[in-house]
Amino acid sequence: MSEAKTTIAADAVAIETAPSKPRAKAGKKKAGSGASGTAIMLVGLVLLFLGWALAVKYLDVPSYILPSPVAVWHALWSGLAVSPTSPLGYYLPLWGTLKNAFIGLAIGSGLGLTLGSLMAESRVIEKLLMPYAFALQSLPKVAIAPLVVIWFGFGDGSKIAIAALLAFFPMLINSFTGLRSVEPERIDLMRSLSASRFETYRIVKLPNAAPYIFAGLDMAVVYALLGTIVAEFLGAQQGMGVVITQAQAVTDVAGVFAALVILGAMGILLHGIVRGMEARIVHWGDRGRK
Template sequence: MTLLQRKRLLIKASPWILLVTLALLWELVCFAFSVPTYLFPAPTDIWASWLEYQGPIMKHATHTLFTTVAGFAIAVIFGVILGVLVGSSPLIYKAVYPLMVGFNSIPKVAFVPVLVVWFGIGTVPAILTAFLISFFPVVVNMATGLATMEPELQDVLRSLGASRLDILRKVALPRSMPYFFASLKVAITLAFVGSVISETVASNVGIGYLMISASSTMDMGLVFAGLVVIAIMGVVMYEMFAFVERRMTGWATRGSDPAF
């Protein structure tokens, strides 16, 4: 095995090496200082809670995944549409962008009571909270990708007879794909935050509800098991979009070698 191959293998294995190291260190600290399980459970306690409650955990996790993906999908649709409008028009950019920044500055948990009044307790507030919290990154990245297109390139394309729609469809949108996929990877993790926040406040199902119920009985092993499940789902969704990104926008990183 060459030096380059060993470097690449080490890079691929590094997340697992770090994860195992942290888990062992976590277990050692809990054991050495006799930390009570109801305060800070060790990884073995979390694993035991998973084995005991894996049925309910999977049921609640499935619901959380559904609400997250639903809210995220709505955010992507509206985010792309608004991002294209904002990025392709200086007038719309100047008019809309300050409003979006102000809206994004409002803590989304403040919307949950309003959504409960409008739609009741349950799935709809969780979906809408996931949408509200993941909408902004998609808009900003799409608008940035379109707005940062070089003026010189646009002048050349116009001189060749390309219309504004041709430039947008054939050059600007493909060029903004790295920005778009970057926004997806950020937005999906935020969507999980939104759905779990809503579930902790206004739901009787989902990982957020499960964690609140478990914390009320001081079952911290189950609470941390819920946190781990959310983290795993977030990583899986993130890696899915990263895989699609590498397939569709490999041209943006051509010639780069992560081993160096």
């Protein structure tokens, strides 16, 4: 009997969130708007590099302050046009940074989602944990990072710990907010069907909070990458932070800019991956945006 009631509730939620047939035309419009957005981004990128090149050339900016785009391209190509296993290229440092960032992201976002769910379900847990979560977030991460390096060493452990620390809070707050934003009518419907708290969480609350969760994940993935780089600045054997530190030591400003370009491209790529996952999983969210 309980399974039948849960099935009825699931069907009701699915009918409410299901897309209508006219969505085909909206899909074409969405594809067109995505293409125009990409075109605008490319035009902006061209204008940026053009203004950069003209400023360096006609304002006589020294190369140790702002290198030319050509110098940055040469430094970038010298690190890309090598074997992926070469220690002189960007591939191995980038792999080390991304690996630690993803592990830290998985730990931090998983812990944030779990604690956010618990706080949304229990006022006692919320009052117990929320003040400490805000206190932890208010601490400057630059001051915490040396302590984390001392506790976890100069290996991958400290990088993963700082990445998890930075990824934790966005996922915690967004999941908590999304789970608490469910309409009371839906909760009353599940109660009228004698659904358990877990069934209500799985069928109603979690789908409702999915856009919030992906918004938190979108921030967390960038913060995890940032935390890994900060930890590599403090001490590491490999990583993009080490590449930047070594380039700064020999005043290779073009090399520093090349590494920053790679990190910026990774940030855009990771953001696109998260948005693509959200578009596939949270398909009912398009209706609200339209």
